[in-house]
Amino acid sequence: xxxxxxxxxxxxxxxxxxxxxxxxxxxxxxxxxxxxxxxxxxxxxxxxxxxxxxxxxxxxxxxxxxxxxxxxxxxxxxxxxxxxxxxxxxxxxxxxxxxxxxxxxxxxxxxxxxxxxxxxxxxxxxxxxxxxxxxxxxxxxxxxxxxxxxxxxxxxxxxxxxxxxxxxxxxxxxxxxxxxxxxxxxxxxxxxxxxxxxxxxxxxx
Amino acid sequence: xxxxxxxxxxxxxxxxxxxxxxxxxxxxxxxxxxxxxxxxxxxxxxxxxxxxxxxxxxxxxxxxxxxxxxxxxxxxxxxxxxxxxxxxxxxxxxxxxxxxxxxxxxxxxxxxxxxxxxxxxxxxxxxxxxxxxxxxxxxxxxxxxxxxxxxxxxxxxxxxxxxxxxxxxxxxxxxxxxxxxxxxxxxxxxxxxxxxxxxxxxxxx
DNA sequence: AGGTATACGTACCGATCGGTAACATTGTCA
DNA sequence: TGACAATGTTACCGATCGGTACGTATACCT
Numbered sequence: 001x002x003x004x005x006x007x008x009x010x011x012x013x014x015x016x017x018x019x020x021x022x023x024x025x026x027x028x029x030x031x032x033x034x035x036x037x038x039x040x041x042x043x044x045x046x047x048x049x050x051x052x053x054x055x056x057x058x059x060x061x062x063x064x065x066x067x068x069x070x071x072x073x074x075x076x077x078x079x080x081x082x083x084x085x086x087x088x089x090x091x092x093x094x095x096x097x098x099x100x101x102x103x104x105x106x107x108x109x110x111x112x113x114x115x116x117x118x119x120x121x122x123x124x125x126x127x128x129x130x131x132x133x134x135x136x137x138x139x140x141x142x143x144x145x146x147x148x149x150x151x152x153x154x155x156x157x158x159x160x161x162x163x164x165x166x167x168x169x170x171x172x173x174x175x176x177x178x179x180x181x182x183x184x185x186x187x188x189x190x191x192x193x194x195x196x197x198x199x200x201x202x203x204x205x
Numbered sequence: 206x207x208x209x210x211x212x213x214x215x216x217x218x219x220x221x222x223x224x225x226x227x228x229x230x231x232x233x234x235x236x237x238x239x240x241x242x243x244x245x246x247x248x249x250x251x252x253x254x255x256x257x258x259x260x261x262x263x264x265x266x267x268x269x270x271x272x273x274x275x276x277x278x279x280x281x282x283x284x285x286x287x288x289x290x291x292x293x294x295x296x297x298x299x300x301x302x303x304x305x306x307x308x309x310x311x312x313x314x315x316x317x318x319x320x321x322x323x324x325x326x327x328x329x330x331x332x333x334x335x336x337x338x339x340x341x342x343x344x345x346x347x348x349x350x351x352x353x354x355x356x357x358x359x360x361x362x363x364x365x366x367x368x369x370x371x372x373x374x375x376x377x378x379x380x381x382x383x384x385x386x387x388x389x390x391x392x393x394x395x396x397x398x399x400x401x402x403x404x405x406x407x408x409x410x
Numbered sequence: 411a412g413g414t415a416t417a418c419g420t421a422c423c424g425a426t427c428g429g430t431a432a433c434a435t436t437g438t439c440a
Numbered sequence: 441t442g443a444c445a446a447t448g449t450t451a452c453c454g455a456t457c458g459g460t461a462c463g464t465a466t467a468c469c470t
Contacts, residue, residue, distance in 0.1 A: 053419095
């Protein structure tokens with residue numbers, strides 16, 4: 001007897017290699033659960049239950065829970081740089097305005113109810129052991145962030161570009177953490193303004 | 206860097222109720238394990254094993270694992286403010302120097318091998334749900350930190366004291382996180398310098 | 411239609427999770 | 441010596457953990 005299935009939501013065009021539908025549902029649910037409540041806090045049983053699939057389906061698409069977590073972070077990484085590039089593209093040739101746009105957006109996100117910080121940062125805290133699949137993705141994301149911020153500090157003409165780039169990174173990470181610690185009205189809402197003050201103080205005179 | 210176990214720390218005089226020795230051993234071991242590897246990652250079995258005690262002993266001194274975690278954080282909180290007050294006491298009447306001393310110390314700690322960030326911050330990331338015993342202690346610690354930093358920003362004569370205080374908090378939290386993410390040579394080593402730049406840019410002219 | 415590869419479900423595994431019951435042993439101080 | 445509190449011992453609980461063996465349904469391609 002045909003139970004009422006969920007709404008068909010095939011995004012892929014007809015010609016691409018048809019990926020298992022279950023894998024996408026699983027990853028979508030895992031993304032949401034891992035981000036909101038933490039990776040260690042979520043068991044695979046809850047994921048498959050909420051996704052409307054069964055456990056063997058999960059393990060056919062993902063070798064392990066750790067690798068599923070890494071997949072979640074890889075998708076997070078992709079969306080992260082999309083947001084970053086949007087801020088960059090909005091102000092061509094003006095790195096200071098690019099930073100300001102990116103941080104203003106972060107500041108706004110941190111003021112949303114139930115804000116849970118950066119999935120990358122959180123994963124690194126949850127998995128301190130080097131070499132863990134989730135941590136590897138997280139570390140790569142952060143190193144790339146540092147590289148970009150330092151490059152933008154150079155482009156801004158800072159006296160000490162590496163220090164300014166690192167200072168911006170500290171402010172950003174601080175915003176991610178304090179956003180989920182303080183909620184509305186917390187320190188994270190000042191990240192763009194503080195960054196601008198720091199930039200101003202770091203430019204060549 | 207946590208436990209300094211040599212120092213005898215009997216607070217009670219001879220008449221007070223003699224505290225169980227097992228409780229101290231358990232808390233010491235839990236402190237070390239929770240801090241280094243995370244609270245969720247450590248089971249009570251490993252704690253009692255490393256402490257050389259048995260599980261019933263743990264549950265005679267602590268109502269639950271969550272409360273043991275909260276006890277760990279309460280001790281962390283105590284030691285945290287001791288370090289803070291040391292930096293303050295070293296520069297009486299000079300809040301800017303106090304901040305600099307505190308952040309220089311943080312910057313140094315972040316460059317130690319196996320640095321694991323702030324136990325408070327990590328606990329808040331591990332337990333996002335409001336009302337969790339561990340999170341309650343963590344949030345109280347962070348609110349107190351914000352209060353002190355803002356008060357010091359006032360004492361420094363900042364144009365916008367709340368913004369500067371919050372900016373310093375962002376830098377500090379960023380140092381805690383990036384310290385454990387990047388290890389040696391990471392952005393956290395610049396926290397004192399960046400804070401000083403931010404302070405300079407925030408003072409009344 | 412028929413075969414075949416692929417996706418999926420049922421049922422189960424051993425290990426570990428946090429936590430407890432009941433009782434034996436110890437150390438301390440009056 | 442007696443009494444009492446603290447600790448140890450052993451065995452156990454139900455729940456959940458991540459992961460899998462194996463049979464069944466479905467889609468596609470001649």
